[in-house]
Amino acid sequence: MKTFVCRVCGHVAFEQAPVDCPVCKAPIENFDNNPEAIHMPEDPENLTEMEKKHIPVITISKECKLITGGECIDVHVKVGEIEHVMESEHYISFIDFYINKRYLARFNLRYKRLHPAFALCLNVDGGLLTVIDCCSVNGSWMAEVNF
Numbered sequence: 001m002k003t004f005v006c007r008v009c010g011h012v013a014f015e016q017a018p019v020d021c022p023v024c025k026a027p028i029e030n031f032d033n034n035p036e037a038i039h040m041p042e043d044p045e046n047l048t049e050m051e052k053k054h055i056p057v058i059t060i061s062k063e064c065k066l067i068t069g070g071e072c073i074d075v076h077v078k079v080g081e082i083e084h085v086m087e088s089e090h091y092i093s094f095i096d097f098y099i100n101k102r103y104l105a106r107f108n109l110r111y112k113r114l115h116p117a118f119a120l121c122l123n124v125d126g127g128l129l130t131v132i133d134c135c136s137v138n139g140s141w142m143a144e145v146n147f
């Protein structure tokens with residue numbers, strides 16, 4: 001998997017670097033090809049403690065309580081099967097979402113008053129959802145789910 005990382009905001013692009021970063025608008029020169037930009041579990045059946053604290057856990061629900069009428073897919077993301085800490089020196093700084101490997105949205109977090117989690121309402125029929133979270137100390141971690 002080819003991954004390109006924005007030096008300005010840490011956004012990860014797949015396959016090729018974008019002309020402008022969709023998050024911070026930095027031009028393409030700011031993207032580095034870094035195949036090791038994202039941590040993936042070595043053995044998905046047997047996560048290490050570090051992986052359990054960083055890999056996003058994704059829950060999909062086709063029954064949205066906010067957007068009614070059956071046209072919404074709820075996505076709940078929590079960082080870490082063991083909830084990641086949110087402290088001034090060590091916290092989850094953002095969560096990026098992609099549909100079919102194309103950037104969708106970023107949620108920026110601060111360590112105060114927030115859990116390392118986010119929920120969004122998707123207006124798409126289905127596809128591959130990719131979630132990347134960024135830890136201020138331990139880098140970027142990814143999980144994917146087809147829905």
Ligand SMILES: [Fe+2]
Pocket residue numbers: 054084090091135136137138
């Ligand atoms: Fe961490």
